[in-house]
Amino acid sequence: xxxxxxxxxxxxxLILLLSACSGxxxxxxxxxxxxxxxxxxxxxxxxxxxxxxLGFTAPLTGLKRESEAAARPVAVMINNxxxxxxxxxxxxxxxxxxxxxxxxxxxxxxxxxxxxxxxxAIGPIRSIRPYLIDIGESYGxxxxxxxxxxxxxxxLQHQNKPYLDEISNAGPYFxxxxxxxxxxxxxxxxxxxxxxxxxxxYKSDVTVPTYPFAEEGSTASGEAAxxxxxxxxxxxxxxxxxxxxxxxxxxxxxxDEPHTDLNNGEQLTAANVVVLxxxxxxxxxxxxxxxxxxxxxxxxxxQKGKAVACEWVRSKDNMVRLMKDGAELTFIPGKTFxxxxxxxxxxxxxxxxx
Numbered sequence: 001x002x003x004x005x006x007x008x009x010x011x012x013x014l015i016l017l018l019s020a021c022s023g024x025x026x027x028x029x030x031x032x033x034x035x036x037x038x039x040x041x042x043x044x045x046x047x048x049x050x051x052x053x054l055g056f057t058a059p060l061t062g063l064k065r066e067s068e069a070a071a072r073p074v075a076v077m078i079n080n081x082x083x084x085x086x087x088x089x090x091x092x093x094x095x096x097x098x099x100x101x102x103x104x105x106x107x108x109x110x111x112x113x114x115x116x117x118x119x120x121a122i123g124p125i126r127s128i129r130p131y132l133i134d135i136g137e138s139y140g141x142x143x144x145x146x147x148x149x150x151x152x153x154x155x156l157q158h159q160n161k162p163y164l165d166e167i168s169n170a171g172p173y174f175x176x177x178x179x180x181x182x183x184x185x186x187x188x189x190x191x192x193x194x195x196x197x198x199x200x201x202y203k204s205d206v207t208v209p210t211y212p213f214a215e216e217g218s219t220a221s222g223e224a225a226x227x228x229x230x231x232x233x234x235x236x237x238x239x240x241x242x243x244x245x246x247x248x249x250x251x252x253x254x255x256d257e258p259h260t261d262l263n264n265g266e267q268l269t270a271a272n273v274v275v276l277x278x279x280x281x282x283x284x285x286x287x288x289x290x291x292x293x294x295x296x297x298x299x300x301x302x303q304k305g306k307a308v309a310c311e312w313v314r315s316k317d318n319m320v321r322l323m324k325d326g327a328e329l330t331f332i333p334g335k336t337f338x339x340x341x342x343x344x345x346x347x348x349x350x351x352x353x354x
Contacts, residue, residue, distance in 0.1 A: 058114035060094035060139075062213030062333035069114035072206050074193050075136030077145040078108035079126040084184040085254070089122035090268055091261040097135050099340045100280065102287035104233035109135045112190055113208060120263050123187035125166065125174065128152050131291040133161065138318045140206045142197045146174070146186050149288055162202040170196045209319050214330040225307035225353040230275060230339050232350070239339065241273050243305040249334060250302065271334025273302040274322065276312045277347035278340050291340065293320065298347045303332045307353055 058069040073094075078087055080098070090096060093110035101107040109132055110122070127147035133155055136143045146166040148156060156163045164170035166186060173196035177185040198204070228241040228250065241250035249269040252259045258267040276299040279292040299312040301322055310324040320338070322329040341350035 057213075058094065059208045059210035060111065060113050061335060062211065062331060063114070065114065070208070071113060071194070072197070072202075072204050073111050073113040073136075073139040073141035073208060074190060074197075075139060075141035075143050076110045076112065076122050076188070076193075077126050077128050077132055077143075078110050078122075079124040079184055080106050080108050081184065083180070084124045084126075086260045086262040087124065088187065088262045089117075089120050089189075091264060091266050092117045092120055092122075093335070095139075095336050095338070096268075096270075097338045097340065098239070099131065099135070099291060100232055100289060100342070101129070102289070105237060106232055106239075107132065111136070111139050111141060113139075115190070118190040118194070121187045121189055122193075123177075124180070124184045125186045125188060126183065128156075128163075128165075129288070130155055131289070131293055134293050137161070138314075138320065139209060142193065142202055144188060144193050146183075162197065162200075164193055164196045164200075169200075172196075209317055211319075211336075212328055212330045213333050216333070218332075220304035220306040220308075220332070222301075222306035222308040223353075224305065225302050226305050227354060228273060228275075228302055228307075229352045230341065230350060231352075232341055241270070241302070241337075243302075244269075245305065248304060248332070250337075252337065268337075269335065270337040271303060271332040272336040274312075274336065274338045275300045275302075275351045276320070276338065276340055277343040277350070280342040280344070293340070297343060300351060300353075301329055302353070 056065045056068045057063070058065055078090070090108070090110055092112060092115040094113045094115070095111040097109040098106045099109065107126060125144065125146050127149070128143060128145035129149050129152050133143060133152060143161060143163040145163070148165065155161065164173060166174040173192045174186055174188045176182065177187055179185065226243045230239040236255070238255055240253045240256065242253070243250050247269070249271050250273050252268040252270065260267050277297045279295060281290040282288070283290055294314045296311060296313045299310050299322055301308045301310055308324065308329065310322045310329055313321055313323055315321045341347065
């Protein structure tokens with residue numbers, strides 16, 4: 001085959017190959033890049049984590065909890081002298097009782113049951129008296145204190161009470177702070193106190209008493225009581241509560257200064273403030289008292305800026321209950337402060353409100 005003929009033959013093959021690749025149309029065979037489509041569907045919102053259902057109610061506060069508050073109450077005797085203030089741990093207490101001690105100054109009995117803050121300091125801790133034993137026992141509580149009067153020790157030791165005393169039987173479960181002088185520097189915490197109770201074999205599965213609570217959003221009735229002033233014995237010792245409408249609680253002060261918690265700097269507050277009158281008797285020259293917390297008598301319940309005059313009784317379950325017209329009064333869910341004042345000269349002169 002001549003050179004010219006081979007060239008024609010090769011050129012023909014190239015034409016045939018190009019025709020095959022073009023599919024015989026002669027058009028561009030490159031596929032066009034797909035055009036991005038813009039979705040008109042809204043972006044999916046992440047599903048939030050489900051909020052734990054608060055299916056349990058704390059028996060002494062009426063507040064909802066994720067888990068059952070089944071722990072045995074612990075009643076701690078708290079020093080309330082000026083060198084002991086501000087105290088630690090009172091914002092964690094479900095209920096606080098304020099009762100006269102020797103010398104006209106009060107002592108606090110803090111009842112801890114539903115708090116989860118078991119490692120927070122509590123104190124300063126002081127001695128116990130028979131009527132303070134009575135208060136703690138009404139809740140079925142473990143009693144935590146440092147020392148006791150002679151008749152107090154007689155009750156504790158001969159009536160098999162569940163007690164943790166820094167002096168006589170539970171020293172390792174307390175500690176002394178270097179920030180204050182003795183005797184205003186003794187502290188403990190719930191974790192230690194519960195460990196001490198377990199070590200001593202005290203029951204943990206007791207029936208925890210309950211208070212009746214009003215439904216959420218309910219209103220209170222009674223006389224206006226945005227401010228409360230309570231006088232115990234000493235004229236220069238005054239306890240007061242001011243109602244804060246925004247939060248729905250009373251803020252506590254002593255001698256017109258906010259009563260705060262050293263642990264967090266927060267002012268002590270209460271959804272319910274109770275003032276009740278009891279017969280007081282001086283037992284000796286030292287001023288030790290007997291306070292009758294069984295006879296019943298006059299009381300006033302303060303909640304949501306209102307005051308209701310009522311009567312207190314010691315019920316069959318050993319708890320102090322507030323009654324009016326034959327029915328027990330309900331508390332607002334939250335913390336409660338009980339203030340026990342003398343009936344002499346009259347109950348009414350120990351409390352002023354408006």
